[in-house]
Amino acid sequence: MAVPKGATTARRQTFAAALLCGRTSLITTLILLLSKWNLCVSTVANAYEFDAFADVLKQQHLHHAIIAYNGDTEQTQQQAGLLKDNALRALLNVASLQFYDVHQAESAKNATDFQRLFYHDSPRVGIYVAQLEDVLLQQYVLGSNVISVDTIDAGGYRVRVDVGSRFNSSRVWFIMSKQRTVTAALANVRRVMTPLPLNISADITIGVRLDDNNTIQLFDIYKIQKDWLDIEPKGYWSPAEGLKLNLRFHQTFVNRRRNFKGLQLVGGIVIREQPADMTDLDYLNSLYHKNFDPMQRKTYQLVKLMEPVFDVSFKPALRKTWGEQAPNGSWDGVMKLLLSGEAEFSLCPMRFVPNRVHLIHYTIAVHTEFVFFIFRHPHRNDIRNIFFEPFVEEVWYTVIAIVALTTLLLQLHLHHENRFFINKDPHFQTRFDYAIFSILEAFFQQGPSTDAFTATSTRTLIFSVCLFSLLLQQFYGAYIVGSLLSVSPRTITNLEALYNSSLDIGIENIPYNIDTFEKTTVPLGMAIYKERVCKNRERNILYIAEGAERIKKGGFAFHVSANRMYYILKELLTEKEFCDLQDVPFIPPYRIGIGITKSSPFREYFTTTIAKFHTTGLLQHNDNQWQLPQMDCSLSQNYEVEVDLQHFLPALLFLVSAMLLSLAVLILEIIYYNLEKSTKLARLCPRIMPKPKLEFIN
Known part of the structure; x- marks a missing residue:
């Protein structure tokens, strides 16, 4: 049966159309299948990355983590289903998680949200960045949109933008690169990370996933010099073996990164x-x-x-x-x-x-x-002084009573000798003042003469007084000599004794010293500063050289750094004077350290190195080089004893007072005898005094 040509053409067109539709459907189906396959591959990769991040958190002993991602991509939109994934569940068992979506931050125009997720300086936190190549993650997580991290405020001081603090040792970064080759990934790392303010303490791990067996190659990055990024192979992670780090990465970053390169x-x-x-x-x-x-x-x-x-x-x-x-x-x-x-x-x-x-x-x-109050301790600070110290007051009163009693008894003996003419000396005295001076001569072992008295009773009395005086002076002199040879007890050994002493008090003119007294809450310290120091600030607040000169003169306590002052006083004072120094603490010794800027990457280097200096003895050796060796003051006790003016002053004052009293009595005697002589002359010879005459002048 013949088919019309037009019908055949129509069938061919219909078949072609059906074939075309079939191809389109097949291609569409294949595209969807490939897309689904790729999605499954990405999902599996993210699961591996989560497992690797979980192992990093375990190795670092971290219990807080942040996952940063871009929720605008189709892939990450599908990641909502990952909450049911075993890898993420395992990650939740390791640490408490927070999620940061840069797409939401970018939409809200709020670039500081990520910083709010940090726990300030403690505890340490792990940060997972899904994709280094993502521009939004670079801007809002890594901070590439605020590269200029240091700004100056109105007061002229540096204010750190949050970017600089993101890369210190308290943040453990795990950043994945989606590049398919290690060479391309490292080149991209240099391009992205070099402009960022990384430092030597940064703890950043770059992960590059290899396609053949899902192995993640790990690299450690940090910066010493400002414009050069150091990248070192760190190890790898694989599903079969887990996290495998190179041996040196089991040490701290202080031990690993010890070359500052000049x-x-x-x-x-x-x-x-x-x-x-x-x-x-x-x-x-x-x-x-x-x-x-x-x-x-x-x-x-x-x-x-x-x-x-x-x-x-x-x-x-x-x-x-x-x-x-x-x-x-x-x-x-x-x-x-x-x-x-x-x-x-x-x-x-x-x-x-x-x-x-x-x-x-x-x-x-x-x-x-x-820091102490340093001064030369006075040998004695009692007003009685050494001349009155051998005997207590009761003994002195007893001696005075004995002198008075023996004087009266001697006067009685003198009257006895004169009454019965026992003493044939024509110059024999019976006056009371003669008895007084005779007893004093006996007490001071200066007399009287052997033929002054003839009665046996009188001589017995004088002999007894001389013997008593000999014993008394032996006790007195022995005590004086012994006290001069012995070490004087130090009574000004605390702040209260210093405040109550007669010493002048001053402090060094240095800021921290003045600040210590102005801010003290100790009542005694406040009283010393206000009543003793500030009473004459110009004289009592001195530089260290001026204070040393006043300490040398004595009678001055100076609040100053002990080691500095001792070096100066060693040159100014003799060995004996140096051993007279006494220190009284006002504040306890304080330990001070080196100041470092906030968030400095070198803090751990200084702290750990100084700790090693301490354990190895270098710190003590350095201290010994600057510490003044302690002087042995036991030898100074063998020096020749000298009596200073302070201790001899009472004897001088007694002598001067007696001289002034003698002079005053002499003047009174002269006046008295002149008046008495004038009265006698007027009574015996009245005509000697001419009578006044009145004369009138015309």
Whole structure:
């Protein structure tokens, strides 16, 4: 049967159309199948990445994690179903998770949301970045949109944008690269990560997944120099073996990254007493003039020991003060260097004070400062002095009573000799004053003469008095000599005794010293500062050299750093005078450390190195080089004993008083005898005195 040509053409067109539709459907079906297969592959890859991230969290002992992703991609939209995936469930068993969608952050125009997920400085947190190549992840998670991390506020101080703090040692990053080859992935890492403010303490792991067996190659990245990114092979992760790290990565980053490659760091240091004939570096490195800035120079020389260890150099920035806060909140001195970013750390120790601890970090203590009231302890501070000390008051009263009694008894004997004419001497005296002087002569072993008295009873009395005087003077003289040879007891050994003493009190004119007294809450310390020091500020608030001169003169207590003052006094005082020094503490010894800027990547390096210096004895050796050896004062006790003017003064005062009394009596006697003589003349010869005559003048 013949088919019309038109019908055949129509059938061919219909078949062609059906065939075309079939091909289209087949191609569409194949595309969907391929898309589904690719999605399954991506899902499996993400599961492996979650397993690898979970192993990293376990290895770092982390219990908090953040997963950063881009929810705008079709793939990540499908990842909502991954919450039921075993890999994510295993990750939830390891740490508490937070999710950060950069698409939402970009839509809300809020670039600081990611920083809010951090736990400030503690605890440490792990961060998973799904894809390094994603531009939004680079901008809002890595912070590539705010590369300029340091800004200056109105006060002239550095303010850190959050980007710089994202890459410190408290953030453990696990960043996946979707590049298919290691070479391409590392090239992309350098392109993306080099502009970012990474540092030597950064803990960033780059993962590159290999297609053959789902193994993830791991790389460690950090920066020492500003413009160069260091990349080191770290190990790998595989489904069969888990996390396998190179042996050196089981150590801390401080032990791994010890080559600073000639990096120069600026450190602030306080210099106040530099000699004019020495350069800055010569003065800091010298062991001469140990009484000049010993605390700062000692710490500088200790920190200099770190230079060959890390291949780093320290450049000192000299200032006159550690740092005081002005009423407007600004700082000066070394604190200004640290806050403005001009210095990374301080090359001198800084006190732990409340208004600094929230602005800077500190290392462990590198120096212990002893600050005392230093003075030459007086040998005696009792007003009775040494001439009255041999006997107590009862003994002195007894001696006076015996002198009076023997004087009266001698007067009785004198009358006895005169009445019965026992003494044939025509010059024999019976007056009472003669008896007094005779007894005093016997007491002082100066007489009387052997033929002055003839009665046996009188001679017996005089002999008894002389014998008693001999025994009394033996006791008296032995005590005087013994007290001079013995070591004087020190009674001014605490703050209360110092306050009640007759010593003048002063303090060193240095900021932290004055600040200690102005802010003290100890009542006795406040009384000393207000009543004794501030009573004459110009005379009592002195520089250390002036204070040393007043200590040498005696009678002055000076609050100052002990080691600095002892170096000066060793040159000023003799050995015996030096052994007279006494120190009284007002504040306990305080331990001070090196100040470091907030979020500094070098904090752990300084802390761990100083700890090693302490355990190996280098810290103690450095202290011994600057510590004044203790003087043996036992030899000074064998020196020839000298009586100073202070102890001899009562005898001089007694003699001068007696001389003045004698002079006054002499004047009265002269007046009395003149008046008596004039009266006798007027009575016996009245005509000698002419009578007044009245004369009239015309």
